[in-house]
Amino acid sequence: MKKLPLKLEKRLQKRKDDNSFRELPGTLPGIDFFSNDYLGFSKSKNILEFSNDVLKNSQNLNGSTGSRLLSGNHPLFERAENMLANFHNAEAALIFNSGYDANVGFFSAIPQKDDFILYDELAHASIRDGLKMSVARNYKFRHNDLEDLRLRLGRLPNTEASEIYVVTESVFSMDGDSANLQMLVKLAEELNFNLIVDEAHATGVFGKKGEGLLQELGLEREIFARIHTFGKAMGCHGAVILGSRQLMDYLINFSRSFIYTTALSPHSIASIFAAYRFLENDRTALNVLRENIQHFRSEIKKNALEDLFVKSESAIQSCIIPGNFEVKRISRELKEKGFNVKPILSPTVPSGRERLRFCVHSYNSRPEISEVLKLLANFV
Template sequence: MADKHIPNHLFKALIEREQKGMLRKLTSNYPTIDFCSNDYLGFSKIGLLSKKLETSSLKQETIYGSTGSRLISGNSVFVEEAEKQIALFHHAESALIFNSGYDANLGLLSSIPQKEDLILFDELVHASIHDGMRLGLAKNFKFKHNDVEALKDLVQRHQKDFKNIYIVVESVYSMDGDTAPLLEITEFIKPFENIFLIVDEAHAIGVFGNQGRGLCNALGIEKKCFARVYTYGKAMGCHGSAIVGSEVLRKYLINFSRSFIYTTALPNHSISAILNAYQLLIETDQKDILQNNISYFYSKTSGIKNMIKSQSAIHSLVVDSNEKADLLEKKLGTKNMYAKAIKSPTVKEGAERLRFCVHAYNTKEEIDLLIEQLHN
């Protein structure tokens, strides 16, 4: 019976989602062999970051809460110096730290494009990008995943109707694990003074580029991007994010990005964790170990039907229904292996999959055991 203090549509929505096999639930009982987490380099799981923080000169013990937003009482010399170091590492003029990748995309896409502008986005970009566009003023159109010709067609059709065009892609896509055709896109937009490229590098930092600087670095296009978003909850093993770009971009976001302005800032110990994670990128060989594991995983899965080809840490086996995805996750769980069923509506119906994340700490024996189960 419905509770009179709870709107009926809440019950109806939950019942409908459960009947379709789409109901999301939290769990905390994870199998031991990890092919699920975003901790690609193992900075978090194998304790590299916590050990680094214990002895670091960048350790901050003064306060655990920042006490306010950056514009009130939550700013410090320490965080501003951190942003300078982040900008230097990513070969940018400036950087601005946000509390999460979601906050960064929300703040960027809701504040930069204006009413007279257009956003063209890859159909598989993250939910945070969609939410940012919904909150913004600009019109937006999607283009077929990684289809540069479709993007060109949209530009040619609409360029004269809008003041500026923003193209939004992810360098590595979180569900398929494939990479954006960044070289083709940057070459195409070169003649246009009013087209600006925004790249979300969430799943590329720590995995690609010199010392893990990302795919834009690996391809030599850092200076060709209007804005790049780097998040720290994946390969970096901590929390937070940064938008890097020009000093004008930084000043604009400080003044107009609501997800930056109206939230309590990250505390100094979180900033310290970010800086120490960057030092680990420079000092350790975790990226090389990860790349070796990715190559091994790719070679072992190349003959498996419906496995999406990927050179990143993310690999997906499409199984085309929520029920099949759930079943495979449970079967692997009985072998003490954890890979996550990604179900609709997170992905579109018919594209449900089991997603595998490869890590620096996965052994070849663990990968072999997984492949054996997939063949079975």
């Protein structure tokens, strides 16, 4: 095979020198405190059986055969999108192949040349990549700092031709903390901007039925666009953008990550449908997850670890341990004791903000939570 260009070899070597070289893991033994499967839905036999029942009436069982604008718009899409719009109290819904595709497709299509986008500095990589593809000008504001956002909004030129978009996350993927959504909605009304909220890590965790943080707060109808993903708590794959019917029409016509890709298979859509129906009808896992999150927070305090953890009420609990070498060492020691907790290294997070990212699940037991934090207190 032809060798990799020298400049690419040097980039790889630098990753190794910085102790930040990424490799695909093999088998992952140990108690799971690292996956995004918050409710255990990825392993649910009930959801699998229900999705198989849904599939029985599907015309093409294995593949979608093309993009949704050609041959891939199988009947399950309409059924699932109607269900999602109803569940999330939205006018309309449009399914994308992944959360990454949804964010790239939205931000590369919606904001126009004369528009402005302001985004939280800790916004997910998929949002940032979408912004890189946008023709609109974009600026970051300090994490969860509404005064800084207000200041930056005030610096924008006041032109009638411009729309302003502000994007944040209801639960941030690396810190697990949340934006002040009530104040953001008030600010949007005051300053007349369009608010976009990514609910990837709030879906299936917040809300009476797991609808997300916006619906828990009763704010869903005040948001220009919401993005929910299915690869976390819902235990399957794909994503949905929620908003007005006109917004969906625009995305169908101009979002390249929607138009120019093979649609999700009937099996994928059946899994989404089944996971949501299970969540709506059985909240046992949701209730246990919430109890486990509270137990995790109480054990942080009990082990005098509060200064190391980012304050979070979500399923993501991040312990800041500066330095790639040090955070990998502690992760390795926990693994030797039977606990799988993944280190998050720079450059994924800023240098000095490396962390162990604990993911709490409905299937973690209280003794497991207590033990892993007791061990952590000894190792740090």
